[in-house]
Amino acid sequence: MKARKQKEIIESAIKLFAENGFTNTSIQEIVNDCGISKGAFYNYFPSKEALHIAIFEYYFEQMRTRTHEIDNEQLPPREKLTKLLSVPFEQLTQQKDFFMVYMREQSFSINKELRQVMEKTQFEMLAWYQNNLKEVYGEKIADYTGDIIMLIEGIRSSYLVAILIQDLQIDAALVPTFIMNRIDDMVDSFEKGEEPIMKRNLLNIFTQNSLDTLSISEKVSSLLEDMHEQLEVMNFSDEQKEGLTGVIDFLNRELEKPAIEKYTFQGMLANLKTVKEFDIYREKIANLLGLQLL
Known part of the structure; x- marks a missing residue:
């Protein structure tokens, strides 16, 4: 019962945050939208900031669950990676409001706790990329995995923005295969002697920067x-x-x-x-x- 009500509050808040922004949305507006009292709200979340963090944890967990479902399908490595690359586009059709909030907050951290949630998810993403890229292309890509990840994220983020913000009519189902073809091009180029730009492992850089304290x-x-x-x-x-x-x-x-x-x-x-x-x-x-x- 409590979990269901928390989900209702989260879904009301994410809709309002997407429309008006976090700062411009009051707790009163959230409780009015989901039909509870302000006092009842505090039985579920100690503050608006705590609700904000719970929203990100809730949606990141959904995406994490979806990637594990694909991992467990026992697909050939290339087919699995292509399918995994489609997950954000699948989620976009179901969770447009969340993506609106995410694209704002990845640039502007509201508080330390939210930044930690995002950093944890980023670490998992980098580890996931490294494992799956290695399965498809082998150890030969170890020296330029960072460049490949930068390419993937650049293309994927650009198409998400084009669909979400610019409302371009793009067939998102084509993007994962397009990205895989571009990865092939990069691997071929590096094998022919092109110098990688990223000189260090992205996962090591991230871990050092985020966990040094x-x-x-x-x-x-x-x-x-x-x-x-x-x-x-x-x-x-x-x-x-x-x-x-x-x-x-x-x-x-x-x-x-x-x-x-x-x-x-x-x-x-x-x-x-x-x-x-x-x-x-x-x-x-x-x-x-x-x-x-x-």
């Missing part, structure tokens, strides 16, 4: 939390999820010790290698702790 244990804990959240929507049996959750919980408990037992941590981390989506997280954790992946 955290201790190593806090960084590892953040990565484990991301893995735990992804596990909740993955297509595993209850028994498999319980086992993998137990591994993550064990690793979190190890982090709480005054000194991490590295060999124990290394051995338990190896138990997560059966989940390919976790490869990039395991690699990052191993680098932070100075471990060799088993």
Whole structure:
């Protein structure tokens, strides 16, 4: 019951934020739209800012769930990546108001908590890109993955803006295949000797810039939390999820010790290698702790 009412409030707010902006929308307008009292609103959200963050978490989770559904279809790598690239365009037809708010807020952060939600999603996106591009093109693209990701995001964002803001009549179903063809062109060009522009791994740059204020244990804990959240929507049996959750919980408990037992941590981390989506997280954790992946 509470979850349903929270969803109703979120959907009312996202419509009003898209129309009028966050600052120009009052809590009174939100409660009027969804038919509750202002007092009742605070039973669900402590503030308008908290509601704003919940909106982003709600819609990012929907997109995350959709990508995992495609991951679990066991498609050939190229077909899977093409289908995954279509997800934002699928979502745009269903969640136009959210995209209006997102395109405003990705440039103007309202508060630290919202920025953290966006950064977490960006980290997941970069990890997702690296894993799927490697599946399609192999290790040969390691030195220029950053350039490929910049190309993908540039094209995809431009077409989303054209459809959403400029109201151009574009067949969005053609965009994923168009992007894949442009990736092929880039890979071919780099193989012929063109110099990459991005000299460093985008995921490493992002992690360094966003997590520099955290201790190593806090960084590892953040990565484990991301893995735990992804596990909740993955297509595993209850028994498999319980086992993998137990591994993550064990690793979190190890982090709480005054000194991490590295060999124990290394051995338990190896138990997560059966989940390919976790490869990039395991690699990052191993680098932070100075471990060799088993």
